[in-house]
Amino acid sequence: MKLSRLFTKTEKETPKDETSVNAQLLEQAGFVYKNNSGIYTYLPLGWRTLNKINAIIREEMNALGATELLMPTLVNKRYWEASERWDVDVMYKLKDETGHEFGLGWTHEEVITEIAKRYVQSYKDLPFSAYQIQSKFRNEARAKSGILRGREFLMKDLYSFHRDEADLQRFYQDVLNSYLKVFQRLGLDAYVTEASGGAFTKEYTHEFQVLSEAGEDTIFYCEKCRYSQNKEITNLPQGGKCPKCDGTINVGKSIEVGNIFRLGTRFSKAFNLNFVDEKGESKPIVMGSYGIGPSRVMGTLAEVFHDKSGLLWPESVAPFKVYLIALDGAAKEAAKIYQRLWDHGVEVLYDDRDDKGAGEKFADADLIGLPIRVIVSSKTLKEKSVEVKRRGKPGMELVPVKDIGKTLEK
RNA sequence: CGGGCUGUAGUGUAACGGCAGCACGAGACGUUUGGGACGUUUUAGUCCGAGUUCGAAUCUCGGCAGCCCGACCA
Secondary structure: OEHHHOOOOOOOOOOOOOOOHHHHHHHHOOOEEEEEOOEEEEOHHHHHHHHHHHHHHHHHHHHHOOEEOOOOOEEEHHHHHHOOOOOOOOOOEEEOOOOOEEEEOOOOHHHHHHHHHHHOOEHHHOOEEEEEEEEEEOOOOOOEOHHHEOOEEEEEEEEEEEOOHHHHHHHHHHHHHHHHHHHHHOOOOEEEEEEOOOOOOOOOEEEEEEEOOOOOEEEEEEOOOOOEEEOOOOOOOOOOEOOOOOOEEEEEEEEEEEEEEEEEOHHHHHOOOEEEOOOOOEEEOEEEEEEEOHHHHHHHHHHHOEEOOEEOOOOOOOOOOEEEEEOOOOHHHHHHHHHHHHHOOOOEEEEOOOOOOHHHHHHHHHHHOOOEEEEEOHHHHHOOEEEEEEOOOOOOEEEEHHHHHHHHHO
16 A cells, blocks of 8 residues: 555644553554544554454454354344343443334344354254454443443454353363464463453353553463463462462453353343254253454554554554655655565555655654565665665664565565 | 543644734645755634623633543443
């Protein structure tokens, strides 16, 4: 993409009134636009990043054997009444002219359970799992921290259906491992944290927590074996011995980027979702639900990966891999290099603005935070080379123009 | 939902109750190009509504909006 065609611009100043790093940097660099508190537009750069995050999640969900679908956002009152969740204060409710009442979907156990009823009758139909990536709406009393806690946000929600607790437990463990893989690919160091099940279950659930001062949660964790518990439920002693190994328990603020729940039969009983086993006996289906917030993940990445000059995206989620800059009359050669890089499958953002000084282009490159910066100038062309620099790393190297595609495609 | 703070050009900021100014940005022309370059010139603003006052960006009330703290957060 050429910068001259990107309609967004960076801001020289950090937005006033924003104290959280993700809000400051993502707005300043033109990744998101705040329409209202907790309600954001994902601008072209941000949308590309979000789609990179989604693509990684999709790959891992598909690898689990889950299939993707898309459920409605407008969810009729009858669904919520069936599970006794109509009187939930985070739900946006609305009524149309004819008096039909809806809640905007803030989670979709009810909808998927009803759908499953239509297609699942026998043990032969189990187990199965399905997921979606969709905007969720939650009427948060207080949206905060940029895109970390929004009223409208993106969520990947996965639901699984099993014949018994043992099979749920097996899949639950698979999802746990799958989530760890997702976060590892996203460049995030997530702790699997034991937490309370809230209204869903009396058992522990597991949250995926990334240490960050911007987080709202507090976890007690062992760096050595990575055992971790949420402050809500823990009796681990700060500075004390880890009960699982000989490590020490630390305390830190953290961002919850994912969670997994064993739902049991709460929803299948509410909707009479049953199956018939080999003996002809009818039994309630055992369910699980599992969530990751891609938009919150994006905010978390901004919180974790930045420096005083701007963002520092991991390559797996950067909107582009390369920020290409043409200086002093090298535009013609830069355009060729731009094309060559794309031919090699390298995603390039080309700063082709001819009315901007070098300093401004450098500042924007740093702010936007793509992993690699390539500069073409008369100086480098004298060496038949371009300058390649990694964001956040000292030093640079000259790479011959003829090798640039091969060098950067890796 | 309780509490605190704040709303001035696109952005960031100034102005005692008394002429709304500055910088950047944006537009035009020219010179520039290795860390937000320079000259000339143009452009654009007091969140909305009431009230007090000779006079309101400034004081009062209401609304709307944002940030922060707390409560809440399957």
